[in-house]
Amino acid sequence: GENVEQHPSTLSVQEGDSAxxxxxxxxxxxxxxxxxxxxxxxxxxxxxxxxxxxxxxKDQRIAVTLNKTAKHFSLHITETQPEDSAVYFCAAPDNYGxxxxxxxxxxxxxxx
Amino acid sequence: NAGVTQTPKFRILKIGQSMTLQCTQDMxxxxxxxxxxDPGMGLKLIYYSVGAGITDKGEVPNGYxxxxxxxxxxxxxxxxxxxSQTSVYFxxxxxRGxxxxxxxxxxxxxx
Numbered sequence: 001g002e003n004v005e006q007h008p009s010t011l012s013v014q015e016g017d018s019a020x021x022x023x024x025x026x027x028x029x030x031x032x033x034x035x036x037x038x039x040x041x042x043x044x045x046x047x048x049x050x051x052x053x054x055x056x057x058k059d060q061r062i063a064v065t066l067n068k069t070a071k072h073f074s075l076h077i078t079e080t081q082p083e084d085s086a087v088y089f090c091a092a093p094d095n096y097g098x099x100x101x102x103x104x105x106x107x108x109x110x111x112x
Numbered sequence: 113n114a115g116v117t118q119t120p121k122f123r124i125l126k127i128g129q130s131m132t133l134q135c136t137q138d139m140x141x142x143x144x145x146x147x148x149x150d151p152g153m154g155l156k157l158i159y160y161s162v163g164a165g166i167t168d169k170g171e172v173p174n175g176y177x178x179x180x181x182x183x184x185x186x187x188x189x190x191x192x193x194x195x196s197q198t199s200v201y202f203x204x205x206x207x208r209g210x211x212x213x214x215x216x217x218x219x220x221x222x223x
Contacts, residue, residue, distance in 0.1 A: 043216055098143075098168070
């Protein structure tokens with residue numbers, strides 16, 4: 001089955017700086033990679049995703065890059081703001097895309 | 113659209129009791145999932161379903177059961193509750209197995 005690793009487990013940045021979170025996956029057939037944000041006490045919500053036919057996708061201050069050869073994908077947040085503070089999870093498909101394996105999460109703190 | 117709804121929001125169970133966590137979605141999604149999230153940890157898949165009448169085990173199915181008699185509903189049954197089942201339970205749905213929409217969660221304590 002799929003195995004997803006995520007680094008770092010915690011990340012603190014100053015407001016306005018950039019943050020990068022990296023995930024690696026094991027199944028070379030995986031073709032869809034979402035990122036979820038979970039604020040304290042709330043449900044996870046999708047913030048951006050990427051399919052394997054593109055190398056990068058951007059949505060305002062958030063971008064995701066994918067390197068299929070190396071089997072890793074990264075979340076980039078620019079000009080961080082206090083409301084970006086949350087736990088971020090990456091995920092990759094498992095079992096022929098019938099379900100997903102989530103990474104262990106990265107706790108991002110944006111310091112004012 | 114209400115999206116994905118879960119009941120109850122909170123529950124305290126005694127060891128050995130049983131209960132059913134309810135999950136309903138009104139988006140006509142085929143895929144539905146149950147996860148548990150222990151404090152400070154990630155999401156572990158308990159069971160999932162790719163359509164009415166079809167269910168399959170995830171990573172941590174022991175102590176749980178599910179059914180999927182309709183597209184909308186995907187209840188999770190806990191039999192003989194144990195302290196190790198203390199967790200937050202999230203239900204999620206997806207139209208075609210990509211973006212997942214999560215419910216608000218059920219916080220369960222077993223004492």
